[in-house]
Amino acid sequence: MEAPESGAEAEEVRKEGQLASEAKVHFKVTRFIMEAGVKLGMQSIPIATACTIYHKFFCETKLDAYDPYLIAMSAIYLAGKVEEQHLRTRDIINVSHRYLNPKSEPLELDSWFWELRDSIVQCELLMLRVLHFRVSFQHPHKYLLHYLISLKNWMNRHSWERTPVSLAAWALLRDSYHGALCLQYPAQHIAVAVLYLALQCYGVEVPADSEAEKPWWQVFSEDLTKPVIDNIVSDLIQIYTMDTEIP
Known part of the structure; x- marks a missing residue:
C-alpha cells in the first residue's frame, strides 16, 4: 500500500497539472495567432x-484573469503597429470570428462589434502598461537566415539540395512560438538549435565538423553550449508532443 502524498507533494502535483493545462491553452491560442496572422x-x-507579446503578457499575469483570445487579438493588433504592418481592428475581428466560429454568419456592425473593437483597443493599452511598453523584440529569424546561408556554403551542394534542412529549420522556428522559448533563450541560441535539430532529423553531417577545433554550432554562437541546445531541442519536442494531445 502506497503512503499518502504529503501536503507539499500534493500541492506540487496540482501546480504541475495546472501548468500543463495552461501550456495547452497557450498552445491553442498561439496557433490561433499564427493562423489568423x-x-x-x-x-x-x-x-x-504577436506570439511573444502574448507569452510575455501571461508571464506577468494569470491566465484566468483575462480572456486569452482577446489578449491574442490585441497582441496581433499591437504587433502590427510595432512591426509597421498596420492592421485594421475590423479585419482582425472578422478573421478571428471566422476562425473561432467557422459556421457562423459574418459579423454585423452592431453594438457587440463596436464593444469588441473597444475591448481590443483598451486591452492593447493594458498590455503596454503590463509590459512597461517593452514590446520590441530580437527574433531568431535574421540569425537563422545568416546561419543557413553560411552552412549552405560549407556543405556539398547536392547533399544540401536533396534534403529540406532549410524548410525544416524555418518550420521548427515558427512552431517554437507555440511555447515561450522566445522569452527563455537568446535569439541566436534558438536559431542554432532549430538548425541543429533540422540537421539531426535528416541525418545531415556538417563537413569536417569532427576534425574542427570547435563544433559548427559554436562557430555561429560562441557562448552556446551543448546542454543549452539539448534543452531547447527538448522544449521543442515537448511542443510537438503537446500538438498530438490537442484536438
Missing part, C-alpha cells in the same frame, strides 16, 4: 512578435 497577410516577424 496568415489570413491577415502578416509576415513572419509580426506574427512572431
Whole structure:
C-alpha cells in the first residue's frame, strides 16, 4: 500500500497539472495567432512578435484573469503597429470570428462589434502598461537566415539540395512560438538549435565538423553550449508532443 502524498507533494502535483493545462491553452491560442496572422497577410516577424507579446503578457499575469483570445487579438493588433504592418481592428475581428466560429454568419456592425473593437483597443493599452511598453523584440529569424546561408556554403551542394534542412529549420522556428522559448533563450541560441535539430532529423553531417577545433554550432554562437541546445531541442519536442494531445 502506497503512503499518502504529503501536503507539499500534493500541492506540487496540482501546480504541475495546472501548468500543463495552461501550456495547452497557450498552445491553442498561439496557433490561433499564427493562423489568423496568415489570413491577415502578416509576415513572419509580426506574427512572431504577436506570439511573444502574448507569452510575455501571461508571464506577468494569470491566465484566468483575462480572456486569452482577446489578449491574442490585441497582441496581433499591437504587433502590427510595432512591426509597421498596420492592421485594421475590423479585419482582425472578422478573421478571428471566422476562425473561432467557422459556421457562423459574418459579423454585423452592431453594438457587440463596436464593444469588441473597444475591448481590443483598451486591452492593447493594458498590455503596454503590463509590459512597461517593452514590446520590441530580437527574433531568431535574421540569425537563422545568416546561419543557413553560411552552412549552405560549407556543405556539398547536392547533399544540401536533396534534403529540406532549410524548410525544416524555418518550420521548427515558427512552431517554437507555440511555447515561450522566445522569452527563455537568446535569439541566436534558438536559431542554432532549430538548425541543429533540422540537421539531426535528416541525418545531415556538417563537413569536417569532427576534425574542427570547435563544433559548427559554436562557430555561429560562441557562448552556446551543448546542454543549452539539448534543452531547447527538448522544449521543442515537448511542443510537438503537446500538438498530438490537442484536438
